[in-house]
Amino acid sequence: MDGFMKLGLSRWLIEQCMQMGIRKPSPVQENCIPPILEGRDCMGCAKTGSGKTAAFVLPILQKLSEDPYGIFCLVLTPTRELAYQIAEQFRVLGKPLGLKDCIIVGGMDMVSQALELSKKPHVVIATPGRLADHIRSSNTFSMKRIKFLVMDEADRLLEQGCTDFTEELQVILGAIPAKRQTLLFSATLTDTLQELKSVAMNKPFFWESTSEVKTVEQLDQKYLLVPEKVKDAYLVHLIQKFQDEHEDWSIIIFTSTCKDCQILNMMLRRFNFPSIALHSMMKQKERFAALGRFKSSFYKILIATDLASRGLDIPTVQVVINHNTPGLPKIYIHRVGRTARAGRSGLAITLVTQYDIHLVHSIEEQIKMKLIEYAVKESEVLNILTQVNVTRRACEIVSIRPHVYYGNVDQDLATTRSFVLCTVCNALVQANIRPVSTGCTYSRA
């Protein structure tokens, strides 16, 4: 209790922390909370699972309790799932305040979101695209009095990658006051420091953990060199082994595309593994449902694209398997950071083909440590090789064949609908009409 008290937090907040099992501040909290309470902008760069969320939630709640009004704080985050997770921390820690929060993300009803915004919630947690849409289309809410802007996974929000938020951020920054406190957090801030400094303009306090190694100590990091053609057999072997030896372990498998994610899920299901997919081609409600079932351990295996690589905090995840070697070291850092969180141990295994060895070298260079080879009994993999390859092929054929469905639309398509259907088929399903053979294949990867 003393630790948090020394940082200047009120007793009621510390008691809330205790209820969540947060007993003493983590280094990022210890270092960033005091300057935030002093009114400074802050950039915090600390390892995955080290408590960055509470490092901004706690001082914001403290300040909110001193002068409560809405809209007091805006939190931006790159994914919808993360927005819900952050809102949950605000809710639990801010309960004694009667905190009102509002989540503004894509894929959910815009009218009810607009209504919630008009009720002046204390905290708005949003993905940039949907919030910018509201700002453009509505005059029923104002963000002109916002005291805090938080950008969680700030480097992702500012990088101009496949999802570029630049335009949306311009709209949002134009709608909030220039005089505000800006808080930027991520496990990988250094690539985008210049862009970040232009957002946090008031000589931000910058804190970065001093450790040279960029991943957490408790994480066991392995690689497995596999020929491209037998990758899936190795994957099935690994999962079988973990299932046999550690019934209670949850596993996340990262894939490079939505299509691969879906096919791997179909394949693992055929081997009776309790797996579920999560990718951006799924409907939002399906995404939340999949994540919820994985979190509650109803499904022990989550197959996901990089949609799930940042921020998600699921304590039961013991293993992360990279089905493809990430092309960028920082993607690797975030993916493997889904395990070994908050001081717990974890294992990360990256499947590396003959074409990816240079990627492993750049990952090792960036994280400042060498991955160790994971030992596998090859004979056991060879035993299942044909069966796995035949099953994979069968799944690929099912997923690309012309769309002929005979059963109940909802049941047959519940898991694959948003993924395999072309626009025409999709329109038919929406109208509750079974698509007959249209000859369409995937329209997107």
Ligand SMILES: Nc1ncnc2c1ncn2[C@@H]1O[C@H](COP(=O)(O)OP(=O)(O)OP(=O)(O)O)[C@@H](O)[C@H]1O
């Ligand atoms: N001081 C603390 N002591 C113990 N547990 C903590 C502490 N602070 C936060 N936690 C817990 O640690 C877990 C990870 O925290 P959080 O999700 O904020 O990590 P993060 O640093 O944001 O990770 P990432 O970079 O992956 O987003 C959460 O379950 C949180 O409740």
